[in-house]
Amino acid sequence: MASIFRTLADLWSLVVGLGITGKEFCKPGVTVHYPRAEVTPEAAASFRGPIELIGLDKDPAKPKCIACMLCVSACPSNCIAVTRAPTPKPTPEELKAMAEAEARGEKPKKPAPPKAPGTWTYDFSLCSLCGSCVEVCPVDSIGFSHDIYMVGTRREDFVFDQLARLARKAAARKAEPKKAAPEAASAPAPAPETAATPASEA
Ligand code: SF4
Numbered sequence: 494m495a496s497i498f499r500t501l502a503d504l505w506s507l508v509v510g511l512g513i514t515g516k517e518f519c520k521p522g523v524t525v526h527y528p529r530a531e532v533t534p535e536a537a538a539s540f541r542g543p544i545e546l547i548g549l550d551k552d553p554a555k556p557k558c559i560a561c562m563l564c565v566s567a568c569p570s571n572c573i574a575v576t577r578a579p580t581p582k583p584t585p586e587e588l589k590a591m592a593e594a595e596a597r598g599e600k601p602k603k604p605a606p607p608k609a610p611g612t613w614t615y616d617f618s619l620c621s622l623c624g625s626c627v628e629v630c631p632v633d634s635i636g637f638s639h640d641i642y643m644v645g646t647r648r649e650d651f652v653f654d655q656l657a658r659l660a661r662k663a664a665a666r667k668a669e670p671k672k673a674a675p676e677a678a679s680a681p682a683p684a685p686e687t688a689a690t691p692a693s694e695a
Pocket residue numbers: 544567568569570571572573619620621622623624625626627
């Protein structure tokens with residue numbers, strides 16, 4: 494008797510499984526038959542590509558990054574290298590104020606280093622796309638790109654100068670509406686970013 498119930502339970506499980514399969518089979522497909530079909534920006538939006546810097550709202554070519562180095566420490570694969578922007582030389586007025594402070598026996602107030610990166614390099618060939626850097630950034634300056642067509646033939650092709658990459662993307666976005674407005678129908682689609690400009694060449 495027990496074996497009959499077990500067989501019935503197994504059959505019911507099979508029916509449930511086939512039901513789920515049938516339901517999913519009838520739904521519209523979510524995958525794209527690339528290269529027969531184009532991957533739309535909407536479809537690419539869920540793609541977790543190599544990380545990229547996010548620009549300031551008022552100046553998208555400049556990163557939000559404050560060079561805190563948290564992402565460098567958080568990365569388990571050592572793929573991020575950041576250096577701080579150099580401290581600007583004191584102006585003649587600041588030099589004068591510093592000399593006067595020293596003469597008074599006070600500690601001169603030196604110009605503060607800017608809270609911005611001087612260099613920001615990323616080696617995608619080492620990246621596991623774990624997302625630790627994205628989570629740890631206190632100013633939301635890192636995000637995953639959706640560059641699905643990125644290709645390269647050498648390992649170095651995937652070492653990115655992220656500041657140059659951000660500036661290129663900002664310039665491309667700025668140029669987009671101008672190109673599209675007068676000849677929207679005939680304008681070619683913007684070329685996808687490739688890994689053709691590594692950090693060493695940017
Ligand atoms: S996603 Fe992970 S492995 Fe890739 S750079 Fe960020 S912290 Fe490093």
